[in-house]
Amino acid sequence: MIVRGMMIIIGGFITAYGLEAVLIPNSVSDGGVTGLSIVGSQLTGLPLGVLIALLNIPFVYLGYKQIGKSFAVYSIIGIVSLAVSTSLMHHIPTIIEGDTLLITVVGGIIIGFGMGLALRNGGALDGIDMLAVLLSRKLPFGTSDLILFLNMFVFIIVSTVFGLQGAILSAIAYFIASKVIHIVEEGLSGSKTFNIITDEPEQMVKTIYERLGRGATYKTVQGSYSKESYREISCVINRLEESKIKEIIQEIDPKAFVTVYDVAEVRGGNFTKHDVY
Template identity: 45%
Template structure:
């Protein structure tokens, strides 16, 4: 059997990855030390545990972040791969150094709500950049992947359970109002990670089944400037041949597309779903004349 040769990253791509992971890790460090930590608000995951241990012991936050995440570097190496593990180790190292250097810097604001929101935004952007370029800044996700293989729970369910337990613990270490602020910071960071990874121009896949497929297809191409693909389908009950229209749009075009479908066939089947990324093909929008 012919062995598959994996392409190595070029020096330019490696340099870009290192630069962006550095930026992402520094941004997370800013979110922690300039906003959350001085106001006794924590993040989820291993970082949240590190913040509480640092507060209790008086030791460096960066030290706890590095030591507690280190076992997950080895798990990630085995479970996901060498490139991911090395990217993660580098990102965590930069994050640890950043928090150590920024610790003496005073907080920008003493308003806990402002600190919570802006800290969450900085953390979300930082984590999102690192994930987008092949790394991680917290071992919780890797632990969740491991639990997922041993238990019936999904990765998302495991992460949610672990983070609820960690964030709730802030009530015992700090105060219960800080635990509630921590939940807000986690939610803001979570949503910001999604936006950073998928981008503001979120794409949607569209599936349409209609007898007037030709009219709908022409309208989508001419009025939206989107390419369409006709797929062959068959009704499971009737056995009739069907034409399925497939295309990709952004969220701003969804209302216009629904209008086009309704105009040409009010009874058409229409399904719209979110997709994280689109590459290649003929799905790029062209100018409408």
């Protein structure tokens, strides 16, 4: 718990650095509650850290009611860390100026890494994600769709302070940050499931085990037109093994029918890294 708390604090520190040293000095904002806090700070002159803490209070309550106590506690740690860090770094030197493309890319990567680090360890630095989770249970839309929808209003508000160009750059930086968050949360190695229908199921499974060290499962499927029965192979691998399993399939049965799915998480069994031959 101490390690997770420290990682969340570090995530808040990194995010604050991206805001104060890259985005805000160049009139570029973030999305979510942090973006609204930046706008409020520019309009009222109140410290950004104070607004981040205040505006996130109702969302932390939502997180406590809808997601759980531990998530709310870790989120409080992250939000306080972000608020304090932005106050401490308010006059930090800007590391990039002028180049709008570089500003959005570098700023998006830095804040995305910080937010992803917090989320990976069970907390959040921004309350709008919690609101999206709550609304997704009441409305016929997915969480990601609602996050995008809510941030559209945020960037409209941002345009009143930073102008249309600033709002567009803010949206680009937010998009980059969201991709980095996903990478940090899931990791670069990730996992995939290969479903394979082949005329050589035994040879396919044997070769996958010998070369990748991966086990597989069978299930019986039937063609809707031919009415023939087949054994479908299902095998979970990490992304580093993807090219190798494709080589194996091409070598044994080039005509095999293959579907590939991204896997969010793998637990249990013997899913560990093996040597690839």
